[in-house]
Amino acid sequence: MDIWKEIFEKVRKTPFIDTHEHLSEESDRLSISPEKDSWISMMGPYFSDDLISAGLDEQGRAKLLDTELSLHERWAVVEPLWGAVRNTAYAKALEFSVKELYGIDEISFSTIDQIQEKYLEFRKEGxxxxxxxxxxxxxxxxxxxxxxxxxxxxxxxxxxxxxxxxxxxxxxxxxxxxxxxxxxxxxxxxxxxxxxxxxxxxxxxxxxxxxxxxxxxxxxxxxxxxxxxxxxxxxxxxxxxxxxxxxxxxxxxxxxxxxxxxxxxxxxxxxxxxxxxxxxxxxxxxxxxxxxxxxxxxxxxxxxxxxxxxxxxxxxxxxxxxxxxxxxxxxxxxxxxxxxxxxxxxxxxxxxxxxxxxxxxxxxxxxxxxxxxxxxxxxxxxxxxxxxxxxxxxxxxxxxxxxxxxxxxxxxxxxxxxxxxxxxxxxxx
Ligand SMILES: [Zn+2]
Missing domain, CATH: 3.20.20.140 (Metal-dependent hydrolases)
Structure with a gap:
């Protein structure tokens, strides 16, 4: 009998009551115009803290958070340090989200545009x-x-x-x-x-x-x-x-x-x-x-x-x-x-x-x-x-x-x- 398999199956089937979030209302999210709404903003909370710890300066962080810049300009801030931080659970959680919700296996330069497409597609009423x-x-x-x-x-x-x-x-x-x-x-x-x-x-x-x-x-x-x-x-x-x-x-x-x-x-x-x-x-x-x-x-x-x-x-x-x-x-x-x-x-x-x-x-x-x-x-x-x-x-x-x-x-x-x-x-x- 495979203990892990049985336990994991039970854990997967059991719902979570999630005891702490800071989520805004869905309508607040949907009120952001698609042109200004980029998946890379999800890197702001938590993940960008790891980037700073890895050496990014605050100017760089401001660039990452700047919704006026293009996705590619913002990713350019992350790219040099991605190798240093992608092993932390802040990054892993992002990758799991991208995998689970959009069916995309990893976050890298070759996938950022695809993630953006799927992000906007997913972001709808309900x-x-x-x-x-x-x-x-x-x-x-x-x-x-x-x-x-x-x-x-x-x-x-x-x-x-x-x-x-x-x-x-x-x-x-x-x-x-x-x-x-x-x-x-x-x-x-x-x-x-x-x-x-x-x-x-x-x-x-x-x-x-x-x-x-x-x-x-x-x-x-x-x-x-x-x-x-x-x-x-x-x-x-x-x-x-x-x-x-x-x-x-x-x-x-x-x-x-x-x-x-x-x-x-x-x-x-x-x-x-x-x-x-x-x-x-x-x-x-x-x-x-x-x-x-x-x-x-x-x-x-x-x-x-x-x-x-x-x-x-x-x-x-x-x-x-x-x-x-x-x-x-x-x-x-x-x-x-x-x-x-x-x-x-x-x-x-x-x-x-x-x-x-x-x-x-x-x-x-x-x-x-x-x-x-x-x-x-x-x-x-x-x-x-x-x-x-x-x-x-x-x-x-x-x-x-x-x-x-x-x-x-x-x-x-x-x-x-x-x-x-x-x-x-x-x-x-
Ligand atoms: Zn909190």
Whole structure:
């Protein structure tokens, strides 16, 4: 009996619930005129970070992203470094997408025009559904963290593109990613904010409006600060909030204390609404800007969060890479900790495979989520899903070969780790 074949077949047939994407709406994609819409733009997010790491300068990157230039001019930026980066999973995922969706075996100078033709052909009404139902993607639904500025995006396809409610603007300072001003954020709620109590009302309004529709709340504030949201009492926070309203100068310490307090209020609300709290942890997207010392402090802060908010479900995203061992210990120890492998299969696919293998013989089966594409292009999600499926099947095959699992036991965990856990954790019918 071929263990790999049987396991892979089961993994292929089982749908993913994709727990993290940044996909725009299909109609937004289709509103771009075909002349301006080139497949090579898919190289912008993630893949171009590898190009910079390999030596490309920022001028070159700007050229790669410039939609006014021709496909050939843009490819000319990639070509000299293609050999250096095509082995990374960022590139492999792109190649898998091209193979799966367009039937083209590789990305090279000889195929770029053909890819463009197929890219435009595929990009038509209904293509999101078509992409998700392709052979190796087989994605039942995904969870979108919209980056278009609004804390919650009402989707045209709410059953396919479920949405996270972004909580960053509820507690974080204005300058950070997705941070919003008090004025702008309170406007839809039609509340004039004069005190911290008014601000609570604004936060409450967002939960009343979107709490039922959202699958989770999400914060990527780890790009801007440590996750040490230690409890701060209202009495200390209220005067700080007044300072913020009056736009008075605040020390870093004061700003942080205010954020900590509002984070606590917001997480309390999410918990009241039975919404898991998704937190970016670990590795940074982008280039030349990741403070490793801060990233290294994430696991310690995460364990404090679990202890300070014992009734909250924290979904720790991105496998906290490269601190996945710490995440494993946290998930094993704290009831509130859930491990989410979104993005991980294209950051470090071998680490992801090993993490899953270790997770399954270390921590409870019901707290692992194995896939989120973390893409803004639906096409890219397909290649990523193909890599994840292979990794999951390989991890399970090795567990059988090493006699931790029988084949039956391995087959039995496929459904929970690919979709069942997500349905339970995010209350999806
Ligand atoms: Zn993301």
């Amino acid at each position: 293509f999101y559904k078509e992409a998700f139902s392709s052979r190796y993607a087989h994605i039942e639904s995904c969870q979108v963290n919209s980056l278009d500025g609004a804390p919650f995006r009402e989707s045209e396809q709410p059953e396919l593109l479920m949405q996270d409610l972004s909580i960053v603007p509820m507690f974080a300072r204005e300058e950070v990613v997705l941070g919003l001003s008090i004025e702008k954020f309170s406007e839809p709620a039609n509340i004039s904010v004069q005190s911290i109590d008014d601000w609570y009302k604004v936060i409450d309004w967002y939960f009343v409006q979107y709490g039922e529709k959202a699958v989770a709340v999400k914060s990527q504030n780890a790009y801007n600060r440590d996750l040490d949201y230690d409890p701060v009492a209202k009495e200390s926070a209220a005067p700080l909030f007044l300072k913020r309203i009056k736009k008075e100068e605040m020390s870093e310490e004061e700003m942080k204390a205010l954020e900590n307090h509002l984070f606590g209020y917001t997480v309390g609300k999410a918990t009241e609404y039975n919404l898991p709290v998704k937190l970016h942890t670990g590795y940074f997207a982008g280039f030349n800007g990741m403070p490793m010392a801060r990233v290294a402090r994430n696991p310690g802060d995460m364990s404090n969060l679990c202890m300070n908010f014992p009734n909250t479900r924290f979904v720790f995203m991105h496998m906290t890479y490269p601190y996945e061992s710490e995440l494993l210990a946290l998930t094993k120890h704290h009831r509130g900790a859930v491990a989410d492998m979104c993005w991980a299969w294209i950051i470090d696919p071998v680490a992801a495979q090993n993490f899953l293998k270790r997770y399954l013989v270390t921590a409870p089966l019901n707290k692992i989520l194995t896939f989120g594409g973390d893409h803004s292009y639906v096409e890219c999600t397909i290649g990523h899903a193909a890599i994840a499926r292979r990794g999951i099947a390989r991890a399970l095959t090795e567990l059988v070969q090493e006699e931790w699992f029988t084949l039956e036991e391995a087959l039995a965990v496929v459904e929970p780790i690919m979709c069942g856990n997500a349905k339970e954790i995010f209350h999806i019918d």
